[in-house]
Amino acid sequence: MHLYCHIPFCVRKCAYCGFYSVYAPAATVAGFPELLCREFSLRNPDGEVPRTWYLGGGTPTLLGAEGLTRMAELFAPFFPVVGLEEWTIEANPADCSSAVIDAALKVGVNRISVGVQSFDDRLLADMGRRHTASVSRDLLRRLQSAGLDNFGIDLITGFPGETDESWLYTLEQALECAPKHISVYALSVEPHTVLSYRIGKGLVATPDDDQVMNRLKIATIMLNEAGYRRYEISNYALPGYECRHNLAVWHGEDYLGLGPAAASRFGDRRWTNAPDLKKYGGALASGEIPPAQSDIRLTPEEDAVERTLFRFRLGEGLDLTAAAAAFPVLADRLRAWDKVLRKLSAHGITEPIPNGWRLTPRGFEVCDAVLAELS
Ligand code: SF4
Structure with a gap:
């Protein structure tokens, strides 16, 4: 982590x-x-x-x-x-x-x-x-x-x-x-x-x-x-x-965020500490975990999507075969992504990599829209 x-x-x-x-x-x-x-x-x-x-x-x-x-x-x-x-x-x-x-x-x-x-x-x-x-x-x-x-x-x-x-x-x-x-x-x-x-x-x-x-x-x-x-x-x-x-x-590994307003993703949970220094210090002074602003337990599929989708922010893109092996729960979704990403390649937004896709420089300009379409 x-x-x-x-x-x-x-x-x-x-x-x-x-x-x-x-x-x-x-x-x-x-x-x-x-x-x-x-x-x-x-x-x-x-x-x-x-x-x-x-x-x-x-x-x-x-x-x-x-x-x-x-x-x-x-x-x-x-x-x-x-x-x-x-x-x-x-x-x-x-x-x-x-x-x-x-x-x-x-x-x-x-x-x-x-x-x-x-x-x-x-x-x-x-x-x-x-x-x-x-x-x-x-x-x-x-x-x-x-x-x-x-x-x-x-x-x-x-x-x-x-x-x-x-x-x-x-x-x-x-x-x-x-x-x-x-x-x-x-x-x-x-x-x-x-x-x-x-x-x-x-x-x-x-x-x-x-x-x-x-x-x-x-x-x-x-x-x-x-x-x-x-x-x-x-x-x-x-x-x-x-x-x-x-x-x-971005590769979807676990991270623990400490301090007020810090975000964490650990196992199947994603949480953000409340942005409040006073409450943060008060809770810890009483030996308690600081209050959260949000604390979500993800389903296995939501967790897998979150750990996978960020790869499109990276120059290396997403290897669909590796993602399918790491997250069997995503099998159907990855096939659907493949179709969307193939279509987007006709508009210069994606390009193929071995077993997968990555965004082109043009694709980076519209990355948020692509991620919204896939999620
Ligand atoms: S206010 Fe503080 S955290 Fe925000 S940009 Fe300035 S130095 Fe950075």
Whole structure:
């Protein structure tokens, strides 16, 4: 199984962000690793050992050097934190001091994903980010000098005010920093955010779908030419540097999510913790499992569909023969999928692979519609 920890702290909210995070005093942040560890013991009584560990957020780097060291100390009795197949932390350039990097590498973190988002300072300011492009460049240089081989960056396209020129500049700068992994997300306007307020008031325009699609295409061309393989709709990596944790999730493996708002899929259950730090801490203080926002027990067929369908988000696609062997309950459905996917190939949306199908670049553009048709 794979372990995810949601670190739900942010100094302030970015204009577009729909993730659960809160501002909290230093003492609350310092005590948070204990809560995660308590939840881990309660959720994992059989002592399953994770293959990968991912600290996302929120802002994991707000834990600081002491918090990361504490995380490693607390979890070490449960599994070997040094030498995990992959241990990723998300880093905010605004909070990633050299002390944090040194502590992370010392305790066993072997992959860092940096929330760069853009190399355009005007856009970064409008997004409400606390860093500038030069802070990101400096952090990426420091990661290299610290000897970390496996680091990636996240970029967003489509924020109001972005131009084709600024997007090209961001991509060029990203390539110059030579990360091993680049995630490229199209902006999604989440409800109850500063951005949705600005759009609602007519202060800025909704992102133009065609423009965003065009910028994603430009990213695919430039990144492919630089040797990055698009292994998932929004993710590109140099060969061998794909994010193993996320790949495992997309491959349908079990993952346990700890922390408020964290999602889990374990056996035939899928649940999401309530996005409420107070209730989360209160429950764990009384030795109880934190309250869930949703908790669903899936039928064998629903479970198999969920573990299979995400393969279409991946460049590798779905091997129908392997899926039929792994999930006999899906036999009829896989035959029906085969027919639909064959039809879609006539429109350039799918293409055959040995024993199965994958989406083409055109297919990735309409992936949600394809998945809706299949599910
Ligand atoms: S730092 Fe990340 S999690 Fe925090 S508000 Fe900004 S986008 Fe959201």
